[in-house]
Amino acid sequence: MTGLPGGLPSADLLAALRRWTGRPSLTVDTVTCAPIAHAISAPTTRALTRVRVAASDGAAALDLRLVTKELQAARYGLPPQMPDDARAHLDAVIPWRLEADVLTSDVAGLMPPGMRMPEVVALHEQDGDRLTLWLEDADPVEDHWTARDTVRAATALGRLAARRVGAPPTAPVPGGDFLTGYRDEQLGTWAVPWLLADDTWAHPLFRLPEVAALREEVCALARRVGDVHARLARLPLLPAHGDATPMNLLRPRRRPEELVLIDWGMTGPATAGFDLLPLVFGRAEAGVGPAAEVPGLLDAAVPAYRDGLAAEGVELDLADLTAGVLTAALLRYPCTTMPLSLVMEPVTDGAVARARERAAFVRMVLDLAPA
Structure with missing residues (x-):
């Protein structure tokens, strides 16, 4: 497991998958990553990736499917021709990590019957106002x-x-x-x-x-x-x-x-x-x-x-x-x-x-x- 989205260490992914599946002895065999074909318009979204994990737990084989969403401060995704003052203003007022904060909050417990949030498998904080959400597919x-x-x-x-x-x-x-x-x-x-x-x-x-x-x-x-x-x-x-x-x-x-x-x-x-x-x-x-x-x-x-x-x-x-x-x-x-x-x-x-x-x-x- 090398080159995971957002630079997540492989040991952290393994620990997250064990928590998510409730299988403390789960092992990972292969991880396959593929970019999601999607026109990204929000400056706070850096990349979307579909991840498929072939794992095992004793004799049981598991096919785990996830999606990663890499979030970033708005300044990284705004058009390069934008004036510096406008860029600084938008960078200050756009709450770039809002989605991660909501998905890991108590809002999930307020969802009505028939609707829910995606399950969060892992949240990887990175330097420079960046993070990666690992979600169920x-x-x-x-x-x-x-x-x-x-x-x-x-x-x-x-x-x-x-x-x-x-x-x-x-x-x-x-x-x-x-x-x-x-x-x-x-x-x-x-x-x-x-x-x-x-x-x-x-x-x-x-x-x-x-x-x-x-x-x-x-x-x-x-x-x-x-x-x-x-x-x-x-x-x-x-x-x-x-x-x-x-x-x-x-x-x-x-x-x-x-x-x-x-x-x-x-x-x-x-x-x-x-x-x-x-x-x-x-x-x-x-x-x-x-x-x-x-x-x-x-x-x-x-x-x-x-x-x-x-x-x-x-x-x-x-x-x-x-x-x-x-x-x-x-x-x-x-x-x-x-x-x-x-x-x-x-x-x-x-x-x-x-x-x-x-x-x-x-x-x-x-x-x-x-x-």
Whole structure:
């Protein structure tokens, strides 16, 4: 066992596997590591690796499967062209080790029936603000994500949010909650100024008919993000996972009726119902699901989330919750989903296709906007 992810000593891996399996005499025969094909967008994620361990315990052979996630301070993963002051600011406010802290906390004991966290096999701290999480490989099924999956996930997320009320807080979030920080950071310092600049709309990608047609509505929204955010004040802040996309809700092959909720790096306070945004909009935003599926999924997911809250003693008006989710989507998606990041890239056929895809997504979100 040499060259393990994150430089974990082989003796430490052996000890961790013995604890995890409950087999004190387990021995390791071979370890096979392979990078996971995944587009890493978070600056705090250095690498993802799938690990397969051939082990034995007396005459019994074991096939152990794990996933490692190498976490790092944000400064290591931010774009090299970013100004030093911006880099220092983001490095200070992004809680790079949050996922590890949550996975090893008491939150696991608050998970509702039918949902759980991945099991932590080992946590290897490294110098220079880096660490590696060794987690079980849930071996998820690759079956199509269904409307029924969305409903059961929404119910469980509602129950989880209610169960976490009063639990010890996670790392501080800029602005105090996700959408306040989003208004000030991603919107206030980046997307809004760019969208209101004439030069942006002179770029070839912004002159595409599908993109250019959005200018009036998107710029009007950019000018009033403060007013949109203020509408959310009628809803309480609740603990949220923060990135509960279908891609982060794994259905284990051995127990597909169970959901394993991974990627806790964005957890924190958010407006009630916020977790429905990645759950319902996430596939379309990532380009792996049609934008046309979103309205129908919302109609089913919002009542299910409300039912989950109510099952744990938190009552919210369905109309208020629905309006809040749509308002949060209006704040979260249109301005930052416009192809702003693509203007730094060459104008290729792929960039044109992505810009058109993003424009279709923005159009869908704007059409859902509450009156």
